[in-house]
Amino acid sequence: MTTSTRGAARVPAVLVLEDGRIFRGRAYGAVGETFGEAVFSTGMTGYQETLTDPSYHRQVVVMTAPHVGNTGVNDEDAESARIWVSGYVVRDPARVPSSWRSRRTLDEELAAQGVVGISGVDTRALTRHLRERGAMRVGIFSGNALPDEGTMLAEVRQAPEMTGADLSAEVATTETYVVPAQGQKKFTVAAVDLGIKGMTPYRMAERGIEVHVLPATASVEEVYAVNPDGVFFSNGPGDPATADHPVALMRAVLERGTPLFGICFGNQILGRALGFGTYKLKYGHRGINQPVQDRTTGKVEVTAHNHGFAVDAPLDTVADTPFGRAEVSHVCLNDNVVEGLQLLDKPAFSVQYHPEAAAGPHDAAYLFDRFVSLMEGQRA
Numbered sequence: 095m096t097t098s099t100r101g102a103a104r105v106p107a108v109l110v111l112e113d114g115r116i117f118r119g120r121a122y123g124a125v126g127e128t129f130g131e132a133v134f135s136t137g138m139t140g141y142q143e144t145l146t147d148p149s150y151h152r153q154v155v156v157m158t159a160p161h162v163g164n165t166g167v168n169d170e171d172a173e174s175a176r177i178w179v180s181g182y183v184v185r186d187p188a189r190v191p192s193s194w195r196s197r198r199t200l201d202e203e204l205a206a207q208g209v210v211g212i213s214g215v216d217t218r219a220l221t222r223h224l225r226e227r228g229a230m231r232v233g234i235f236s237g238n239a240l241p242d243e244g245t246m247l248a249e250v251r252q253a254p255e256m257t258g259a260d261l262s263a264e265v266a267t268t269e270t271y272v273v274p275a276q277g278q279k280k281f282t283v284a285a286v287d288l289g290i291k292g293m294t295p296y297r298m299a300e301r302g303i304e305v306h307v308l309p310a311t312a313s314v315e316e317v318y319a320v321n322p323d324g325v326f327f328s329n330g331p332g333d334p335a336t337a338d339h340p341v342a343l344m345r346a347v348l349e350r351g352t353p354l355f356g357i358c359f360g361n362q363i364l365g366r367a368l369g370f371g372t373y374k375l376k377y378g379h380r381g382i383n384q385p386v387q388d389r390t391t392g393k394v395e396v397t398a399h400n401h402g403f404a405v406d407a408p409l410d411t412v413a414d415t416p417f418g419r420a421e422v423s424h425v426c427l428n429d430n431v432v433e434g435l436q437l438l439d440k441p442a443f444s445v446q447y448h449p450e451a452a453a454g455p456h457d458a459a460y461l462f463d464r465f466v467s468l469m470e471g472q473r474a
């Protein structure tokens with residue numbers, strides 16, 4: 095059993111929002127200072143997957159679940175090789191984790207990876223504030239001698255904004271690697287890594303797909319050098335309005351008519367490739383309990399989300415695009431945000447949420463089967 099050292103718990107910490115609101119608490123994880131965009135996640139569980147999701151790069155994640163760290167940190171559930179959140183905000187951290195898989199406490203893991211957090215925060219009040227005012231920049235400062243409030247606020251206001259941030263290259267692989275198909279190999283997919291989560295190639299591999307994960311900077315030639323049956327565009331951090339290279343790459347794939355699937359950032363890139371705009375949501379969707387309707391079947395699914403931007407596409411008309419007709423295939427039932435796109439004249443579709451479900455319910459796993467069907471259709 096692992097027990098927490100809880101050494102940092104006696105050190106004071108302050109959370110300073112860019113609009114001047116301040117929350118006081120205690121250090122959690124590493125002691126120091128950090129900056130990012132304050133966002134909240136409504137997942138009751140799955141914190142290890144959240145922390146290691148590269149799409150959270152440069153974001154300070156506020157957990158709305160009041161009790162965090164209960165199952166410690168294990169060696170199996172990370173979605174990438176490191177924690178990507180720039181800061182972590184919790185109300186009441188577990189004092190002693192309890193799970194047969196736990197190897198370390200969350201407090202220890204955050205400290206070991208140098209991630210500055212804060213505990214003892216009224217996360218309900220903070221979340222309500224972010225819902226009212228929108229996601230904004232934030233700083234966490236911990237230590238026994240903290241700067242005065244004016245100095246901290248000035249530092250927060252100097253931190254970079256999420257709008258206009260081009261971050262994929264900071265998180266994506268620089269070398270191509272292959273995730274082998276499980277069982278008999280049926281298809282080859284070129285997956286463009288914009289910040290991919292580990293579960294995504296795994297979901298393809300378990301369907302007989304050999305996945306070649308390529309850097310975000312991959313050229314059209316590099317994509318087609320693997321002789322793909324399908325091309326995949328991953329999730330990733332940052333503002334999709336900056337993703338000009340992936341948009342150009344995707345247009346080349348659409349031109350050739352290769353089956354195409356995109357998740358999250360990949361959905362925003364498909365939106366842009368088709369000529370739609372993207373925009374920043376007031377406070378985004380993050381968590382594992384978001385209702386989405388698949389308009390192609392009418393079915394409602396409960397899904398995992400992590401997005402701060404969305405595609406601006408017409409909800410009720412079929413759009414004419416440079417690649418033929420396109421429609422909104424999925425919509426969020428909370429706020430009517432576009433959650434999926436599909437082309438009617440080409441084998442291409444995408445969703446704004448996370449069918450790989452890490453963490454989250456498995457309702458949307460059928461989307462990987464849809465991708466397989468597109469590749470089968472292309473061979474027939």
Ligand SMILES: NC(=O)CC[C@H](N)C(=O)O
Nearest residue numbers: 149329330358359402403
């Ligand atoms: N998970 C993702 O791919 C997020 C996409 C994009 N960075 C957003 O916040 O909307």
